[in-house]
Amino acid sequence: MKVLMLTNRVPFPPNSGYPIVVYNTIKGLLKLGVDVTLFSINASKHNVDVDDIYDPVFEKINFHSFNIDTEVNIWGAFFNIFSNQSYNVSRFYDEDAEKLLENVLREQEFDIVQFEGLFVVPYLDTIKEHSKAKLIYRAHNIEFDVWEKLAAREQFRPRRKYLEFLSRRLKVYETEQINRFHQVFAISEPDRQNILRLGCQTRLDVFPVAIDFEKYNVDVTKTSFPTLFHLGAMDWRPNKEGLEWFLDEIWPDIEKLSGELRFYIAGKNMQKQFFDYDSENLIVEGEVFDAVEFMNSKAIMIVPLLSGSGMRVKIIEGMAMQKCIIATTMAAEGINCENGKNIMIADTPDEFYRSILQCITQPNKWQDIGKNARKTVERDHEINSNAKRMLAIYEILILS
Known part of the structure; x- marks a missing residue:
């Protein structure tokens, strides 16, 4: 054919x-x-x-x-x-x-x-x-x-x-x-x-x-905690808009939870404004050489999309890497997921705060969600x- x-x-x-x-x-x-x-x-x-x-x-x-x-x-x-x-x-x-x-x-x-x-x-x-x-x-x-x-x-x-x-x-x-x-x-x-x-x-x-699961090999010994991360191309307007909202409305309160907590943001065409945020615990990586290795090294994935359509490939990749993903309803749209089982859904600053706090204080919670996420994508993707x-x-x- x-x-x-x-x-x-x-x-x-x-x-x-x-x-x-x-x-x-x-x-x-x-x-x-x-x-x-x-x-x-x-x-x-x-x-x-x-x-x-x-x-x-x-x-x-x-x-x-x-x-x-x-x-x-x-x-x-x-x-x-x-x-x-x-x-x-x-x-x-x-x-x-x-x-x-x-x-x-x-x-x-x-x-x-x-x-x-x-x-x-x-x-x-x-x-x-x-x-x-x-x-x-x-x-x-x-x-x-x-x-x-x-x-x-x-x-x-x-x-x-x-x-x-x-x-x-x-x-x-x-x-x-x-x-x-x-x-x-x-x-x-x-x-x-x-x-x-x-x-x-x-x-x-x-x-x-x-996705080809041969590419997504999980090594939990290389995962640092407590860490949050966001990965996405910053020349796509919904990614930029969502990250701005998270950093302006949510991150200042999250940052106070723990002096050890770090938030890593990475992606192509990183805008200058993200490098200029006044936050010691925010690490702006820009474009990373190996996205899978980057995801493996961090614990909790943040996807604060407020607009968009289709299916977020980075969420599917994050689930394949056994990540606990905290995402808006918009970001998770179209994915066969269940809040609290294989993903965490948060649509307001308060919901993001409580979800992140739960992950930080109950490590078994985010680990179990990550394992269930991997099983989900193995079945559907x-x-x-x-x-x-x-x-x-x-x-x-x-x-x-």
Whole structure:
């Protein structure tokens, strides 16, 4: 079976949410003998030097990429207002990229073409024109929902109005495109429900984040306590917004609990403001070389998301590393978890305070939650079982 996957960024190395999801999907399919071709928009924001990729998965696929400057341009954003296009999406389209994709389609026939996210959907017409493959749209999240929630929390009125405008444009685009595919994959059950509310009438299945447990080896002898940590890319606005809220509203009281307590924050593109916080017990790491090793060395994971959609890959990774995770309801959405059993849910400063206090004073509590978390993700997020189920759907589509 020949599968073409389209991505809005190069998923090598798999060091954040979207690349991890795509990378593990490819890895799982390759194990089942699927012939995978990858066409990636090499976006300026996450640009990868393709010549520097050394990865066994990369060596087994046919790879094509095209560099596009996707940075927000003031004039581009202004003139877009007078068009009928979503500015979030249109920045990922380029005529030369389309021509390269046409060449790929002329050189090889595919059974399945899988669009990984909304930002590669502008190339749908090209695929339809040059291929008879079955078409799959994988929704990594509900894009308009992310921006709608960000707008709701924005206090500066002009910015809030523009965010509302962007979310409306995205909603129209997502609604128009959703039924142009033979199959849709949602990343969580709540997202599946949201896609149905958009009017989806095509086949719709849930495929959660899948991970390879060979990568997540727990060594509790290297875990320091009492330690809190947060890990996430700071160029994603919901991460930045949530961490700001935690540091401003919650951390000052938490810090007083123990002079030995340390809070480590790490992630790509760490903003200067986080280095400037006046706190002796706050350690800002910036981007870490090995995220798994970083997680293993700390005890309690803090995920204070206030907006967003989809499924938080870092929470799945944290659960795989047997971490006790204290997260907002928003952050845990779509994950099969139970408060007090395999995760701790906190939505207010008081709830975060009490949850952290409980973990510090009852070490057995956070250790038991971490063990249960590992069992949960082993059951629901194993790479090979997810790949087998995906391949089975491919086979049904091809026969239909």
